[in-house]
Amino acid sequence: MKIGNLELREAPLLLAPMEDVTDPSFRLLCKKYGADLMYTEFVSADALVRSVQSTQRKLTIFDEERPVGIQLYGKDVEAMVEAAKIAEQNGPELIDINFGCPVKKIANKGAGSGMLRDIPKMLEMTRKIVQAVKLPVTVKTRLGWDEESKIIVELAEQLQDTGIQALTIHGRTRAQMYTGEADWTLIGEVKNNPRIHIPIIGNGDLTSPQKAKLYLNRYGVDALMIGRPSIGRPWIFKEVRHYLDTGKILDPPMIPEHVKMIAEQLDKNIEWLGERRGILHMRRHLAVTFKGLHDFRNLKIKMLRAATADEVHACLNEIKDRYADGVSLVEP
Structure with missing residues (x-):
């Protein structure tokens, strides 16, 4: 096209x-x-x-x-x-x-x-x-x-x-x-x-x-x-x-892959906007990214309240560790 x-x-x-x-x-x-x-x-x-x-x-x-x-x-x-x-x-x-x-x-x-x-x-x-x-x-x-x-x-x-x-x-x-x-x-x-x-x-x-x-x-x-x-x-x-190419459905990504993905997005946002604005700009994405995970509410609140890049990355690492064993993401 x-x-x-x-x-x-x-x-x-x-x-x-x-x-x-x-x-x-x-x-x-x-x-x-x-x-x-x-x-x-x-x-x-x-x-x-x-x-x-x-x-x-x-x-x-x-x-x-x-x-x-x-x-x-x-x-x-x-x-x-x-x-x-x-x-x-x-x-x-x-x-x-x-x-x-x-x-x-x-x-x-x-x-x-x-x-x-x-x-x-x-x-x-x-x-x-x-x-x-x-x-x-x-x-x-x-x-x-x-x-x-x-x-x-x-x-x-x-x-x-x-x-x-x-x-x-x-x-x-x-x-x-x-x-x-x-x-x-x-x-x-x-x-x-x-x-x-x-x-x-x-x-x-x-x-x-x-x-x-x-x-x-x-x-x-x-x-x-x-x-x-x-x-x-x-x-x-x-x-x-x-x-479209194969007629087959792909399995959704596993949690470690998706944590890596969202961490890269966070770092790029901070590079673009600075730490404070970059984190604020990410909150909409962080709020929906892990929707559907079992018993996630408290960790989600903690992540959305995080004020520094280190705090957000710590939450993402906790997600990766907690849900690492064969858990995939559901559709938001």
Whole structure:
């Protein structure tokens, strides 16, 4: 599959952009487990143009995690164009525009999926960004604003006409948020539209290797994007790839392997953010990583209260020692 000049394998697996999740350390883990293309956390165009340090930090890309796309969101056309130029200077493989985030503080201000209520502005913004940068520009969006406005089939053609190089579709409306089941039928309709020639990437409810293969075959999409199912379970990319290639299910990792994995993520986060911020940034991952282990509550609380790298590593070593004998991780 190609996105502009970026060449990926057939049926690549993409890590979805997720706020407070897809930082460089987590992306590196997902890369290690077989993700083919990663995206940054959501980057606010307004904050980037104003040189807000915490937003600029989100542009960090390590060479070993490439290829990576920087995802931008905003409601102002000129700010988005300027942010795209700034993002391009940081050397990603592509620029992605967020027209899908359903969170109220973003969507209700007209950004993210809020742009689904102003299609002329969405198309103007996309066209101007495509014209402003040399990198491939892609879009991620939803089926529509609500059940009565599922406009994605027509919208996909309109977005393609602006010059984007790929389109990711999450199989829910904005009104659904993340509830109910993702509806892939319209994603398949977009992909099978003879007028569509850019790659179509499917996203939503890819919770197992079996479902990933089923959706890939049934709807014919060019790639699969995995988001929330990867939180606390980055090895899902390895599971899905193995199943797509062999039709066989991999055993989940044993505890020592996973402790090593999360320890590496912690160290990379501290290298990136410093000890205090790195640990705070890791707590979401630590909270779900070992979900399902028997009699784990007290040790989990201790780990989440740890204030230094040594204390967190001591907790991880205790987990490894306590659950070393043939224990594997369950799905979060």
